[in-house]
Each structure stands twice: as structure tokens, then as C-alpha cells.
Amino acid sequence: MTRQRALSAARWLFVLLTLALAWWGFRGRWGEIAHAASGVGPLRSVGAVLCAAAGLALTGLLWRLLLRWVGSDVGARDAAAVFFVGQLGKYVPGSLWSVAAQAQLGRRHDVPARSSVTASALFLLVHTASGLLVGGLLSALGAVDLPRGVAVAWAWGAMAAGAALLAPPVVRWLADRLAGNDVRAVFGGAELLRTVGLMALVWVLYGASLLLVVPVAGGTPGLVGVTAAFALAHAIGVLVVVAPAGVGAREAVLVALLSPALGVPEAAAVALLSRVAHALADFLVAGLAAYAARTRGPRGAVPVRVAEASASTTTPMGGTS
Secondary structure, eight states, X not given: OOHHHXXXXXXXXXXXHHHHHHHHTTTTOHHHHHHHHHTTOHHHHHHHHHHHHHHHHHHHHHHHXXXXXXXXXXXXHHHHHHHHHHHGGGGSSSSXXXXXXXXXXXXXXXXXXXXXXXXXXXXXXXXHHHHHHHHHHHHHTTSSOOOTTOOHHXXXXXXXXXXXXXXXXXXXXXXXXXXXXXXXXXXXXXXXXXXXXXXXXXXXXXXXXXXXXXXXXXXXXXXHHHHHHHHHHHHHHHHOTTSGGGTTHHHHHHHXXXXXXXXXXXXXXHHHHHHHHHHHHHHHHHHHHHHHHHHHOOXXXXXXXXXXXXXXXXXXXSOBX
8 A cells, every 4th residue: 555545544534533433422312412403493403504614614714824824825725624624633532633633634735744733723722712702701791691600700701811812922922832943923913803803703603503503482692692602612612621522511611601591401402403513514614625625636835934924014923013
């Protein structure tokens, strides 16, 4: 077997493993899922998957931007294939499988491993921090009823933590430590605005996906409320690194935040359907991205000069110019 065939076989085994683990994560709950879905209807269920897929597509765009800001420019199709197929690694127990998979897949497109790892690590930071920022701010402003015993100060604290982690000096410090001396990253005010803007749209789309799986006859905190709940739940799920794709942790937070409006049984059903919708969206988007890249064939990464990447708005590894 040639090296190319061995790598292709390894990629297929990786996808099959993640699919099996995702399926295993719902073991014994298919009856519960079917019962919950019957109260939502097929159109809303499909809409939930499509909204989740749209949000995922925007996260792929953000990962490509982060990769560019650490010195490697990859075509949109190739970057999507690397990111979305690699993201399936989150269904494997452990916290770094998706990062390792993206680094390996990036080699096919001549992306330096350190650049890919840096972009993926920054993506995890941005994803988690923006969830804390958006979810914490909206919760502190009363978008959702916080569980009994949880003071509003916790919501403000989550918002403050998210804002601090997104500060350009923090992001540049992490990029500098991961990328090494031969790579100079760019992340200033303009990049921060693009990042926050993209992630705000992502959280709204994820909130819309969650809202669509709320039974029509049930109460709801509205789009702003479910967006706040999902952003916080997703961020906490990422922080619980021992849970593949945040299984359990995300649902627990969703139930706690949604149960005042929906009731505990209904909130649990909604959290479960949301998990299914996102799993389907993950594999749908990964499959489409892999097919699109395969039909054109791989192209190498183009090194990005810092001056080009900054577009005259930032200085390398420094603040705004």
C-alpha cells in the first residue's frame, strides 16, 4: 500500500470512527428522540439542522481567517475540508483530537503543522470566549432566568472572562507561544471586530436552531433567550474537556437555563434534539466540504506576508498601527 493510499484509508477510518462514536452517544435514547421530534415536526427539525449548518459554515470561515492571520492562506474549499472533517474529532473522547486531525489533514495542502495547530487553538479560544461573552452579557441583562442560587454576578463574571480572553494582546500572546519564532501572527482591532461579528452571527444561528426544536405548544424565552442559553452551554461544554463534544455538560446547562420557561422535561427534550441537530449538521457540512475539495483536488497553501494579512490595520504581533 502506497503512502497516499494509507493516508486516504486513515482518513476514512477516522470519519467512520467519529460517526460510530456520535451514534453511540445517543444509544438507548432513540425512542426519546423520536417522541421529542414528533412534537416539533419535520419542517422545524430540518430547519434546526440547516440553521446549525449555517452557523458551522461561518465558523469554518473564521478558522480560515485565523489560519491566514498566522501566516498560511488556503483556498476556501481546501480550508473547509481540513476544518470540518477535522472538527469531527471532537466526538472522540479527549480534548485535542480535532486539533490533531486538522494538523494532519492540513499537510495535504502544505499547511505547516504549527500554523494549523495555532489556528485551531485560537479557534477554540475564540469560540469559548465569545460564548461566555455573548451568553454572559445577555443573561446578565435578563434574557433568561438564571437557576436558583446562581447570582447575576456569575453572568457578569462570564462576560468579563470572555471579553478578557478575546483581548488582542491575549490572543497574540497565545499565537506567539504556539506558532514559534518563524511565524508572526496578526490580531488587532480590525481582526477582533471581524471575529466578534462572525461569532455573534454564529450564536444567533445556533439560537435559531435551538428555538426551532422547542415544541410549538411550549413556552419559550424567545430568540435572544435561547441564544444566551446556547452560547453559555456550548462554552461550558468546551471547557469540560473530558466530555466528547461537550456531551452532558452542554445539556445540563441548557436544561438549567431553559427549564424556568419550558419545564424540566421539555427543556431536557429540547437539549437532546439540539444535540441531534448539531451532530447531523456536523456530518452534513463535513461531507459537503470533503466532496467539494475532492472534486477539484488539493492545492497548496500560499504563505502570507504579514503586511498583506494586516491590510495596514495592525502591526505584526503588536497593536493597531
